[in-house]
Amino acid sequence: MTILLQNLINRQNNKLRVVSKLEGKVINMKMKLVSAMIVTAIVISGIQSPCVFASSEITDTVETTESEVDTAESNSFTFRGLDWWAKKNDVEKQLVADGATVSNATWSEYVLRMSGINYTNTLSGSSYVDGGGFTGRYTGLKVAGYDVSDSYACYLFPIDNSGVVNKSIDDAQFYFGWYVFDSDDYVDGEGIYSDLSSKLTSLYGNGIESTEDDFFSTVTWNDESNNQIRLLLGGKNKDYKYVTLGYIAADADKRLDEMQSALDAEAANAEAIEREKNKNDVSGL
Secondary structure, three states, X not given: OHHHHHHHHHHHHHHHHHHHHHHHHHHHHHHHHHHHHHHHHHXXXXXXXXXXXXXXXXXXXXXXXXXXXXXXXXXXXXXXXXXXOOEHHHHHHHHHHOOOEXXXXXXXXXXXXXXXXXXXXXXXXXXXXXXXXXXXXXXXXXXXXXXXXXXXEEEEOOEOOOOOEOOOHHHOEEEEEEEEEOOXXXXXXXXXXXHHHHHHHHHHOOOEEEOOOOOEEEEEEEOOOOOEEEEEEEOOOOOOOEEEEEEEOOOHHHHHHHHHHHHHHHHHHHHHHHHHHOOOOOOOO
């Protein structure tokens, strides 16, 4: 009886397997039929009208991802990661946190252009604006493994919509920072220049070299926003050689020109007021 029951169970299982296989074949055949119908439809539609495929050529709009924005921002040139046009107190807090000691600059009332750091102790008339802001000097900073002789930062006074200069040092805005490697501290200025040039090139690509001048050699880099880095070797044919490395905001020259115009207008107005006060004074004539 037990054997008979077992045989019946085995037969039933075999039937189920056969049915399952048949169903599988039916399903498989149905899928093949559907696929064939789809292919046929595509071919027919292709005869009637051209197929349209998803492609980057279809749209002119390219969405910028958040990571791409971050990458673009990270490629912008800054001086020690400081925000351009940040207020003086905020900048100095970060510099002090980096190890700087705040010192006095020789020409603190002058604000410089990039050409203002061609020399370490001399300024030319076109390289700065007198009374347009504040220049700070900082000691104790390091860059690229070097103890910097001196570091500087320039802060420009803001100008309001009516053209009046706000001469509060606390409101002055950071636009230019640079390092000086002085011949009193380093004998091999050319070695420092070459080393820094190689390191900057590894970060920002090839810069624009200028070696025609008898006294200077420079390499200059500009980012997409036109913020600028310039490395300079001075006194290259002299016994003393120095290096300056400057970082300046893109629109610095434009704002310095505006500052000079505002200061000139201020001075002209003051002179006009004084003339009016003395219009009847003929003494000494």
